[in-house]
Amino acid sequence: MFVITVLGIMEVGMILSTEALMEGAVRDAARFGVTGQDEAERLEIIENIISERTIGLVDMDTAQIDVLTYGSFDVIGAPEPFVDSAPYNGVYDPGETYSDINSNGQWDPDQGLASAGQSGEVVLYRVTYNAPSMTGFLDHLIGGEDNAVQLVASIAVRNEPYDLEDGDGIVE
Secondary structure, rough: OOOHHHHHHHHHHHHHHHHHHHHHHHHHHEEEEEEEEOOHHHHHHHHHHHHOOOOOOOOOOOOOOEEEEEHHHHHHOOOOOOOOOOOOOOOOOOOOOOOOOOOOOOOOOOEEEEEOOOOOOEEEEEEEEEOOOOOOOOHHHHHHHHHEEEEEEEEEEEOOOOOOOOOOOOOO
């Protein structure tokens, strides 16, 4: 019983540690992301910040990093608006009229645009990671898909106002 308890504490401790590191990493990445650096460079640096801050506990090859831009905080995670037609079921069915908010040519259950955003835009930073079991001993108790616990860390921020023309990130 003692060994099972110790293994359980170790597993839960590792999961909680990984989740705390992910939260801090996403917060630090967002703090950098709001500054208005070149977008391609910004996305690469954001991934590097998350990788560094999670000290190797998150496998960056399997982690999913989403950086999505929204029109406002209240539409984060909201689907693109659509006109419900027959059958009137309250969910989007192929062929129904919709507003393509993110301009990708298809209806999406999340209207966020994959982008680090421009000056003053709302941006969601989200990391999703299936944390594998450390010992495998308690997989049947705590494991979900593939005996891993899905961890999600996210933060929504508004980009700082910056002057895109100047290139120096300072509003004059």
